Amino acid sequence: MDLNAGCEITFEVTAPTPMVLMLRPRSGYAQWVSQERYTLNPQVPAIEYVDSYGNLCQRLVAPIGSFVVSTRAGVQVADMIDVQPGAPFTPVQDLPDNVLQFLLPSRYCQSDQLGKLALEIVENTAPGYDQVAAIEAWIHTNIEYRYGVSDASTAARETAEGRIGVCRDFADLGVALARSLSIPARFVVGYLYQLDPMDLHAWFEAYVGGRWYTFDATQASPRGGRIAYGRDAADVALATQFGPATLTNLRVWVEQMTG
């Protein structure tokens, strides 16, 4: 399907503020960026680099006053995500080198502390894809989706205890639980079609059966476009700022383009 997705972010800036934005989606597996628009208002110099996960990152200094970042992308994505029940656990020794980092604990994914819960969740489940699916189902059933309880410091362990969170918490928890079973997992941010209420979205991918598969504990059949990958939410903030800039407005839209 063809999606037209975008967002407009407004900051009120009271002193020049360095920022790293991560808002330019890349073409990749089952995703082709056919159109794109990215404007800064006022227009300031910006540099782009590729981080260690392959994300395109935009560096700039936001000027005093209102600063508006607008991006829009036309993205061709698969109608359905790939699912593969029964795909086996990939032994650690067979993982590609650059996948190994996604086994380590990270800021919001204390996989070192969630092994017991993970083992309970996957009891009697075949190692691999089915374990991750069991984790996804467990989160979906046991964690209440509610705004306003978690915040930027909430990590997977807290979500496992509090049983409440938003999409980013669901994803951090899924990542942490998968990693505690020695299954590489990474955090994904992007656009989701028919998300309600509309917002930027987060989900996760797990490496089983020799490749990455998509999982989303908030949705039955997610269809969307990826913007960035990371170890967890810390790596893929839409904007990481180093100064007094307040995000005053965020508008997101995802529409299906018709022929």
Added chain:
Amino acid sequence: MDLNAGCEITFEVTAPTPMVLMLRPRSGYAQWVSQERYTLNPQVPAIEYVDSYGNLCQRLVAPIGSFVVSTRAGVQVADMIDVQPGAPFTPVQDLPDNVLQFLLPSRYCQSDQLGKLALEIVENTAPGYDQVAAIEAWIHTNIEYRYGVSDASTAARETAEGRIGVCRDFADLGVALARSLSIPARFVVGYLYQLDPMDLHAWFEAYVGGRWYTFDATQASPRGGRIAYGRDAADVALATQFGPATLTNLRVWVEQMTG
């Protein structure tokens, strides 16, 4: 200035042909991609990766029949390229690690064989920027710009001997001569405003005074947008194909966008 640049490439394909395209410009120093469009017709699966120079590369298999690749970019670039007469030679020991590779000879830049010519050209010139400017001027004066004489196998040494070439030959020669003086140089492909006749263009950059500067032996004051960097023309072909695909049409345009 704001440029609207693009190209449309038509291949006639007689058997499925793997291709690597390098047609998606990136934002970077003094260049911001504010709009972009990239379509494949027919639409086939494509994957994008970042090569070792930081270029976005599109992999696909072109299907039998007519295959049309269209790209278009809105790019904000500086009105004038940076020039810095007198910028000193950067000693090799002070070069960043990832710049060192641009000192080595490469397919079309036999810098190991052009040292004598380079020394003649830069005689009595201060080491650094002025040497590269002297090389640029020498090429401009001594190499005839003519289509149809050089081809895909022509390298800098042949251009230095034959004294004829097109923009890619001018750039390969500039790169080779700079490197023979231990000045890092890299090949750039991109769009040039008011190029006549319009086509994709090639120029080069040299690392002096602690940063990269743009040089173009074909133009007095080049204004354009970069698509890709490489050691020489071999690294940045707009399309590298591995099968029977014939490029039957290439249309390029570069226009100034007005407010």
Added chain:
Amino acid sequence: MDLNAGCEITFEVTAPTPMVLMLRPRSGYAQWVSQERYTLNPQVPAIEYVDSYGNLCQRLVAPIGSFVVSTRAGVQVADMIDVQPGAPFTPVQDLPDNVLQFLLPSRYCQSDQLGKLALEIVENTAPGYDQVAAIEAWIHTNIEYRYGVSDASTAARETAEGRIGVCRDFADLGVALARSLSIPARFVVGYLYQLDPMDLHAWFEAYVGGRWYTFDATQASPRGGRIAYGRDAADVALATQFGPATLTNLRVWVEQMTG
């Protein structure tokens, strides 16, 4: 000074266990590895790769039984670490691209939660090197160095609250506090001369005045050799194991070599 440093690690392995070891030091700034020895007993196939921080990582599957890893390095290091009181804060917009990742919170460095403490510590201190030195001094004064209280799940926030820890906790806390001031900081593991009791050691580096400087809240004048860098302790475990292997013995030595 020339150090002869090494370690011998014994694992008892009850089932074949994939491991990633990080025990081969690299030459780098103010450190030259002149001799090295690295043996596995029993000798099993091992592959080495470079992770995203530039560390050499050894992958292998530890076999059932006793598995002994021995490494030894002759390393030439500076007699004194570089210190530079007054070195200024490097503005975020001037940081090299690959340094930016060391501003983000990570598993053991919840910099997003330690800003208040950091501001108290550095009150009236000039931005930059002196702030990091104040953090180092504060940790040295306020955190008790004691074995057996913290464990592999202890992170900077817990150390700041409990006021007890070992070298790795001191380093994680230093990293977290520096990052909360927008100063990039990274975790270092290595060998320390005259550490008592002898063990592997951890400290940190902060990026101020345009380069990395060494800080160690446990030592007055640390002299040692680096083995690996990371965001925090999670990235640089000497051994990350994925199976039932018990570390039963760890012997470390660091001696000064004499001419």
Added chain:
Amino acid sequence: MDLNAGCEITFEVTAPTPMVLMLRPRSGYAQWVSQERYTLNPQVPAIEYVDSYGNLCQRLVAPIGSFVVSTRAGVQVADMIDVQPGAPFTPVQDLPDNVLQFLLPSRYCQSDQLGKLALEIVENTAPGYDQVAAIEAWIHTNIEYRYGVSDASTAARETAEGRIGVCRDFADLGVALARSLSIPARFVVGYLYQLDPMDLHAWFEAYVGGRWYTFDATQASPRGGRIAYGRDAADVALATQFGPATLTNLRVWVEQMTG
């Protein structure tokens, strides 16, 4: 088998000369560096970095006078290289991203000009491993191994024409011919057991059947240790120098270590 290999290189330096050395072998597939020694005399500051091929590179400024670089490595390597007649051609669309660069022509491997010769050599040969074996055999039979005819500017096309060369020419030609058939190939430098006369050695690897295989047109059954990989000889010079340093002595040894 266990090899003890090393070299000692003496330069006479008449002005301080920046150098990049590539003399530290890395552990990797079927190769484990168990011991190593690397000394500079006089001892000067040196920095090490990893280039885009994963090689460890040592940067330094050689001082005026005699400058001696000595390296020695104990390397565990397979008794026999892997051979796999019949291993199929890997379609270009199935190659890993980072292998694609080894399909491009390079300084000493004008694969764009050797397609006709390659097709003659592999006539009636199954695509893949057997083609590369045919190339290896053809070079072995048709190129005379002789010192003193080729030099640092000799590339594959010249070797194909002149029919004379040394190991580096054999390897460059093998690489170029393989690439012209869309088989990725890379140049390897290293130590060879029982090479006569003893010297540093060069051979090549080709990617077929989903992995890299070793080929050496100079030897029936090569056994040795790799030091570095590159596109061709230009990338892996044992020393790349930028000033007046003369290599006055090179001593190389490779011995089998006995239990």
